[in-house]
Amino acid sequence: MSEVRRDIVTDTWVIIDIENDTIQKIPADIPKLTNNCPFCEGQESRTPNEIYAIRDNTPPDKPGWKVRVIPNIRPILRIEGELEKVGVGVYDMVSGVGANEVIIETPEHIVNFFELSEEQIGLSLNTYRIRIEDLHKDKRLRYILIFRNHGRRAGASTIAHAHSELIALPATPIRIKQKLEGARQYYEYKERCLFCDIIQQEIEMADRLVFQSDRFVVITPYASRFPFEILIIPKRHCYSYQLIEKSEIADLANVLKKICKAIYHVLNDPPYNLVLNDSPNLLPKLNYWKTIKNDYHWHIEITPRIYRRTGFELGTSFYINRFAPEKAASILRSNL
Amino acid sequence: MSEVRRDIVTDTWVIIDIENDTIQKIPADIPKLTNNCPFCEGQESRTPNEIYAIRDNTPPDKPGWKVRVIPNIRPILRIEGELEKVGVGVYDMVSGVGANEVIIETPEHIVNFFELSEEQIGLSLNTYRIRIEDLHKDKRLRYILIFRNHGRRAGASTIAHAHSELIALPATPIRIKQKLEGARQYYEYKERCLFCDIIQQEIEMADRLVFQSDRFVVITPYASRFPFEILIIPKRHCYSYQLIEKSEIADLANVLKKICKAIYHVLNDPPYNLVLNDSPNLLPKLNYWKTIKNDYHWHIEITPRIYRRTGFELGTSFYINRFAPEKAASILRSNL
Numbered sequence: 001m002s003e004v005r006r007d008i009v010t011d012t013w014v015i016i017d018i019e020n021d022t023i024q025k026i027p028a029d030i031p032k033l034t035n036n037c038p039f040c041e042g043q044e045s046r047t048p049n050e051i052y053a054i055r056d057n058t059p060p061d062k063p064g065w066k067v068r069v070i071p072n073i074r075p076i077l078r079i080e081g082e083l084e085k086v087g088v089g090v091y092d093m094v095s096g097v098g099a100n101e102v103i104i105e106t107p108e109h110i111v112n113f114f115e116l117s118e119e120q121i122g123l124s125l126n127t128y129r130i131r132i133e134d135l136h137k138d139k140r141l142r143y144i145l146i147f148r149n150h151g152r153r154a155g156a157s158t159i160a161h162a163h164s165e166l167i168a169l170p171a172t173p174i175r176i177k178q179k180l181e182g183a184r185q186y187y188e189y190k191e192r193c194l195f196c197d198i199i200q201q202e203i204e205m206a207d208r209l210v211f212q213s214d215r216f217v218v219i220t221p222y223a224s225r226f227p228f229e230i231l232i233i234p235k236r237h238c239y240s241y242q243l244i245e246k247s248e249i250a251d252l253a254n255v256l257k258k259i260c261k262a263i264y265h266v267l268n269d270p271p272y273n274l275v276l277n278d279s280p281n282l283l284p285k286l287n288y289w290k291t292i293k294n295d296y297h298w299h300i301e302i303t304p305r306i307y308r309r310t311g312f313e314l315g316t317s318f319y320i321n322r323f324a325p326e327k328a329a330s331i332l333r334s335n336l
Numbered sequence: 337m338s339e340v341r342r343d344i345v346t347d348t349w350v351i352i353d354i355e356n357d358t359i360q361k362i363p364a365d366i367p368k369l370t371n372n373c374p375f376c377e378g379q380e381s382r383t384p385n386e387i388y389a390i391r392d393n394t395p396p397d398k399p400g401w402k403v404r405v406i407p408n409i410r411p412i413l414r415i416e417g418e419l420e421k422v423g424v425g426v427y428d429m430v431s432g433v434g435a436n437e438v439i440i441e442t443p444e445h446i447v448n449f450f451e452l453s454e455e456q457i458g459l460s461l462n463t464y465r466i467r468i469e470d471l472h473k474d475k476r477l478r479y480i481l482i483f484r485n486h487g488r489r490a491g492a493s494t495i496a497h498a499h500s501e502l503i504a505l506p507a508t509p510i511r512i513k514q515k516l517e518g519a520r521q522y523y524e525y526k527e528r529c530l531f532c533d534i535i536q537q538e539i540e541m542a543d544r545l546v547f548q549s550d551r552f553v554v555i556t557p558y559a560s561r562f563p564f565e566i567l568i569i570p571k572r573h574c575y576s577y578q579l580i581e582k583s584e585i586a587d588l589a590n591v592l593k594k595i596c597k598a599i600y601h602v603l604n605d606p607p608y609n610l611v612l613n614d615s616p617n618l619l620p621k622l623n624y625w626k627t628i629k630n631d632y633h634w635h636i637e638i639t640p641r642i643y644r645r646t647g648f649e650l651g652t653s654f655y656i657n658r659f660a661p662e663k664a665a666s667i668l669r670s671n672l
Contacts, residue, residue: 002412002432004506012510015412015432076338076351076656089537090530091558096338096351147647155646165648170340173652174348174514194426201425222427273647303650310491311483311609312501314639316509320412 007223008186009194010178014223014319023227023323023331026306028151028271030111031160039161041065041107048073051101052130054123066120067127068104072165075100083140083170097140099168103127104161111160112269113148114260121253124164125244131166132278133242139283141168143176146278151271154305164274172280179277180288180296187295195297196237207326210259210333215251218259220325220332227323228267228332230259230302239296241278256300262335263304271305343559344522345530346514350559350655359563359659359667362642364487364607366447367496375497377401377443384409387437388466390459402456403463404440408501411436419476419506433476435504439463440497447496448605449484450596457589460500461580464612467502469578475619477504479512482614487607490641500610508616515613516624516632523631531633532573543662546595546669551587554595556661556668563659564603564668566595566638575632577614592636598671599640607641 001019006012038046044061051069058064077098084095105124106116113121132144148164149156172180186194202209202219210218210230221231232255234248244252263272279296282289313319337355342348374382380397387405394400413434420431441460442452449457468480484500485492508516522530538545538555546554546566557567568591570584580588599608615632618625649655 002414004413004430004432004434006428006430006507008427010510013505013507017412076353077340078338088558089541090533091344092342094340094342096340098340143652145648145651147651149646153644155644155648167648169349169652169654171342171349171654173654174346175651175653178510178653197426205425222424273650275647275651277651301651303647308489308491309645310485311611311639312481312491312503314609315481315483315511315611315613315637316479316505317511317514318505318509 005223007221009182010175011182012178012223012225012317012319014225014321016224016324017320017322018324020322020324021327023267024306025268026153026270028269029153030151030269031158037109037159037161039104039159039163040109044068052127052134054127063107065107067123068107069127069131070102070104072100072102077167077169094170097170099135099141099166101131101166103131103146103164103166105164106162110162112260112264113150113162114257114264116162116257118250118253118257121256122249125249125252128164128276129242129244135168136242136281136283138168139281140170141281142172142284142286143169143280144278145169145173146276148274150273151269151305154271154273156271172286176277176280180280180292183295183297184288184291187291193237193295193297195233195299199233199235208329210262210329211336213251213255215248216255218255220329222325224321224325224328225319226303226305226307227321228263228270228304228306228328229325230263232256232259232300232302233297234299237297239279239293239298241276241298258336259302259332262332263302266331266335267304267306273303273305275301275303277301341559343557345518346511347518348514348559348561348653348655350561350657352560352660353656353658354660356658356660357663359603360642361604362489362606364605365489366487366605367494373445373495373497375440375495375499376445380404388463388470390463399443401443403459404443405463405467406438406440408436408438413503413505430506433506435471435477435502437467437502439467439482439500439502441500442498446498448596448600449486449498450593450600452498452593454586454589454593457593458585461585461588464500465578465580465585468614471504472578472617472619474504475617476506477617478620478622479505479508479616480614481505481509482612484610486609487605487641490607490609492607508622512613512616516616516628519631519633520624520627523627529573529631529633531569531635535569535571544665546598546665547672549587549591551584552591554591556665558661560657560661560664561655562639562641562643563657564599564640564642564664565661566599568592568595568636568638569633570635573633575615575629575634577612577634594672595638595668598668599638602667602671603640603642609639609641611637611639613637
């Protein structure tokens with residue numbers, strides 16, 4: 001038996017097998033620890049010069065840091081150059097202007113994010129905010145994405161040391177446009193924030209609620225694209241991660257540690273991605289900037305990568321999810 | 337150096353590394369031949385009863401066939417039941433009505449599609465048409481997708497015997513909606529078919545043209561999402577695969593054999609997906625049905641799966657392609 005569920009935010013559909021009880025477990029396939037990790041404290045000379053770091057009065061690119069941000073050694077986009085739009089016959093392109101940074105989240109060689117202390121996770125979360133704030137001053141940069149790839153099947157590099165990546169883009173990505181548009185249409189119709197309504201409904205229905213803290217709810221989305229997909233939403237309506245409060249950072253650090261640990265135990269250290277879905281840069285004043293403060297609500301997605309996309313997903317952007325989110329939530333709840 | 341290119345059909349963006357010359361080669365990882373293939377001639381009793389077959393007066397579910405269509409043994413959607421739409425609070429679902437068929441493309445145990453004879457490939461292509469025609473009589477079925485998964489990383493099952501899959505969906509998928517909308521907007525503005533214009537431009541520019549036959553062009557798309565992505569477009573403007581002509585089937589069989597063989601040799605038998613991008617079922621008379629005959633143009637996508645999506649692609653639907661389509665086309669041209 002299947003249900004075909006619509007994701008109200010992005011208007012995408014997912015076929016959910018609501019009968020299957022078998023969980024596929026696929027290991028993250030983490031590269032082994034070597035003595036040569038360039039992200040460890042003491043190895044600073046082996047990376048490009050740091051862009052930002054949390055330090056106790058130590059000089060840049062030397063030991064004595066807690067979080068360190070460096071440019072990607074092989075960046076896919078570069079900060080130099082004008083934002084040029086060029087037509088190529090019927091096609092369009094913009095020049096490859098942007099940024100590609102790596103946020104090293106611990107000086108020690110720790111692979112699993114949830115093994116960091118809450119304080120250390122909080123420092124990373126605050127670094128995300130600081131980097132977004134800085135890059136939003138550049139109006140060529142339309143969207144800043146922060147994400148983590150854990151394990152080879154999730155696209156992780158050969159460096160296992162806990163880190164996140166940041167990519168600043170010269171165009172707003174279609175998935176974000178879909179989310180903005182879904183949220184805008186809902187607000188226009190209901191005069192309420194879609195995400196605030198989702199929070200309320202999920203707390204009431206409870207079957208997809210993994211847990212809630214003072215400031216956040218953790219759910220398995222109704223139209224989960226992947227088994228054990230997780231959505232973390234701040235309870236306070238807020239369109240921008242840049243505006244996250246100190247108390248929210250402390251709470252979120254605890255929430256992330258708890259949910260990542262539960263996923264680790266239930267799925268046996270699966271490959272996963274974590275993505276911060278923030279609002280776009282408002283500086284260029286594109287057409288969404290007026291309403292976004294009311295209708296958008298930042299959130300975090302965690303997607304275990306224990307299923308391979310087939311030609312079906314590639315051809316349709318429909319997804320097939322063989323494990324119901326209600327079952328995933330229940331299993332996670334009993335492993336918190 | 338990168339270029340950020342926009343796919344004019346779907347409004348998605350791809351960051352293309354135009355400097356890299358290294359091709360990543362990943363083997364398809366095909367399960368080994370055993371004596372137990374249930375898709376081989378003589379093993380008909382081990383599959384569900386056939387829905388359709390090309391036979392020379394032999395009885396159903398017995399040997400003596402050339403192409404055989406069976407239901408998927410573990411269907412994700414079922415043909416029985418009403419198409420019900422249900423609201424679940426703020427969410428929507430429809431019942432899991434649809435179809436999930438397997439098209440066995442040869443009675444012999446051949447794994448690589450391009451090793452079939454042109455005549456045999458033509459029989460498969462005609463079977464696609466017949467199955468689409470049949471399922472389009474059912475107005476609950478909004479979209480029929482036919483696709484092939486080759487190799488484990490492309491989501492293939494454990495059965496290596498050459499086959500395609502068909503999934504009939506109760507809702508039109510977002511990627512198809514994006515394509516329909518992109519094509520409609522272009523037609524509205526230019527009063528010309530977008531795909532016809534792409535064909536003309538690609539033949540003139542020639543740098544992404546792999547080859548052309550009498551009836552088809554084979555290109556690497558300007559905004560290719562993946563290295564060595566291929567687009568096959570019929571030269572004759574036609575919105576629906578159901579209307580493919582006999583001479584087009586013979587020509588397409590030759591074209592597919594040629595391009596799949598070239599991909600096999602250049603990338604060393606990579607995992608890949610092949611997807612038929614047809615128009616939706618017009619029977620339910622949804623709002624696209626009036627203009628679609630002018631503005632849509634069916635086509636086939638082939639996407640080698642030699643790159644893993646990271647959190648970046650998941651979070652944005654932006655793609656990063658580390659091998660320029662112009663270089664891919666040039667390499668394929670010299671391996672035809």
